[in-house]
Amino acid sequence: xxxxxxxxxxxxxxxxxxxxxxVSAYPITPQTHIVEDLSKLNADGESGFEFVRAESExxxxxIVLGASATGVRSYTATSSQGLLLMTExxxxxxxxxxxxxMTCANRAVSAPINIWNDQQDSMTVRDSGWIMLxxxxxxxxxxxxxxxxxxxxxxxxxxxxxxxxxxxTHTYQGLDIPTAKELAAFLxxxxxQKGQILDVKNPVSxxxxxxxxxxxxxxxxxxxxxxxxxxxxxxxxxxxxxxxxRGSSELVEYYGDKKAKTVFVAMGSVxxxxxxxVDELNEEGKSVAVVKVKCFRPMPEAxxxxxxxxxxxxxxxxxxxxxxxxxxxxxxxxxICRQKNQKIQSFITGLGGRDITKKMIKGIYKxxxxxxxxxxxxKK
Amino acid sequence: MKxxxxxxxxxxxxxxxxxWRTYQPIIDHDKCIACGTCARVCPEGCVFPVGEKAxxxxxxxxxxxxxxxxxxxxxxxxxxxxIEMKLEEK
Numbered sequence: 001x002x003x004x005x006x007x008x009x010x011x012x013x014x015x016x017x018x019x020x021x022x023v024s025a026y027p028i029t030p031q032t033h034i035v036e037d038l039s040k041l042n043a044d045g046e047s048g049f050e051f052v053r054a055e056s057e058x059x060x061x062x063i064v065l066g067a068s069a070t071g072v073r074s075y076t077a078t079s080s081q082g083l084l085l086m087t088e089x090x091x092x093x094x095x096x097x098x099x100x101x102m103t104c105a106n107r108a109v110s111a112p113i114n115i116w117n118d119q120q121d122s123m124t125v126r127d128s129g130w131i132m133l134x135x136x137x138x139x140x141x142x143x144x145x146x147x148x149x150x151x152x153x154x155x156x157x158x159x160x161x162x163x164x165x166x167x168x169t170h171t172y173q174g175l176d177i178p179t180a181k182e183l184a185a186f187l188x189x190x191x192x193q194k195g196q197i198l199d200v201k202n203p204v205s206x207x208x209x210x211x212x213x214x215x216x217x218x219x220x221x222x223x224x225x226x227x228x229x230x231x232x233x234x235x236x237x238x239x240x241x242x243x244x245x246r247g248s249s250e251l252v253e254y255y256g257d258k259k260a261k262t263v264f265v266a267m268g269s270v271x272x273x274x275x276x277x278v279d280e281l282n283e284e285g286k287s288v289a290v291v292k293v294k295c296f297r298p299m300p301e302a303x304x305x306x307x308x309x310x311x312x313x314x315x316x317x318x319x320x321x322x323x324x325x326x327x328x329x330x331x332x333x334x335x336i337c338r339q340k341n342q343k344i345q346s347f348i349t350g351l352g353g354r355d356i357t358k359k360m361i362k363g364i365y366k367x368x369x370x371x372x373x374x375x376x377x378x379k380k
Numbered sequence: 381m382k383x384x385x386x387x388x389x390x391x392x393x394x395x396x397x398x399x400w401r402t403y404q405p406i407i408d409h410d411k412c413i414a415c416g417t418c419a420r421v422c423p424e425g426c427v428f429p430v431g432e433k434a435x436x437x438x439x440x441x442x443x444x445x446x447x448x449x450x451x452x453x454x455x456x457x458x459x460x461x462x463i464e465m466k467l468e469e470k
């Protein structure tokens with residue numbers, strides 16, 4: 001049954017349905033409502049997890065690291081400066097192969113201080129070894145959480161689910177929230193591998209020292225497992241779709257004119273706006289489409305390549321930037337599509353919560369058709 | 381995941397880490413008053429009573445060079461300064 005819920009509240013409820021053992025977090029806008037609602041569920045006796053209040057995001061990440069190391073399902077959420085404060089621990093969690101799920105309510109990074117949405121926070125930690133998923137709307141955000149827990153625990157890789165701050169977290173939508181009972185058939189209880197967790201009856205050391213003779217092999221192992229995780233991700237997305245009759249099993253989605261010569265590439269909630277703009281452009285007889293990147297790490301290269309192979313003009317819409325270079329997604333797309341007759345242009349937009357309108361998307365469409373191929377800041 | 385990145389605990393029994401040391405403590409048993417401060421402050425827990433009694437009837441202390449890293453805390457804390465840190469020739 002659909003309920004009208006705020007994005008954050010819906011995420012809190014689906015996380016509770018996934019039955020984590022430990023939740024630890026430190027409040028930060030725009031993530032606050034998620035952990036506030038989880039804390040309330042806990043205080044009201046409607047949850048089975050232990051909620052650990054932390055004194056910083058560094059502590060919160062360290063607490064869930066420790067919790068996961070003891071073999072319980074663990075969850076945290078953060079945003080912006082909080083994610084950056086967690087950075088050191090994020091690398092450690094992935095390197096120690098500890099499964100967990102984090103929701104990142106994407107927000108701009110200081111300075112200047114700004115609490116509104118862009119994706120600079122998560123894009124900055126893209127090399128940490130986490131699976132990184134981006135939700136387009138709140139229903140997708142909700143549905144990604146059970147899938148994330150399942151994939152994370154199967155592969156022993158942490159998963160970060162990115163939801164655009166305010167645009168998704170503070171927006172009310174009619175949403176279907178799976179109950180714990182409904183999820184039981186999809187998401188089994190977490191059973192950690194024997195001898196891989198902290199257990200007084202079978203003591204082992206975790207997170208050990210590795211000398212130059214072992215370190216590279218261990219990092220390569222992590223690289224291979226992360227790279228290959230697309231298979232399991234697609235399989236579990238398909239299982240979820242089959243069971244709950246919604247969503248998509250694809251990591252890269254295509255929308256619009258099937259033979260489009262001009263294609264937008266984007267991630268997160270902006271895809272919705274682009275879809276509307278694409279509809280209007282298609283009605284005007286223009287051959288346009290949008291490719292939505294749902295999974296940024298691992299980068300689904302083959303899927304992207306197959307969906308962009310006919311495009312002549314590719315407009316990559318980034319809500320983050322690698323200062324001194326260009327849009328981060330643009331660099332990635334350029335490394336995948338290497339046809340000589342393809343133009344790939346980087347458009348930076350929506351930084352620090354600047355609204356992205358259909359008019360701006362149509363402006364991008366005009367610019368990508370021109371000969372100029374410089375990075376463009378789309379401000380209005 | 382092909383590589384097991386956990387290890388069994390207790391490896392310090394097999395791996396002798398004393399070779400990290402540059403200076404080694406030399407204890408002058410004539411000056412030692414057997415107060416036990418060196419044993420209490422040792423971060424490696426590798427200073428221990430040897431059981432031999434001094435003239436005053438007190439028990440001497442010695443160090444386990446298999447694990448002593450030569451940090452010198454024992455020498456700095458000794459109330460009678462009977463521990464000298466000497467450069468170890470290897």
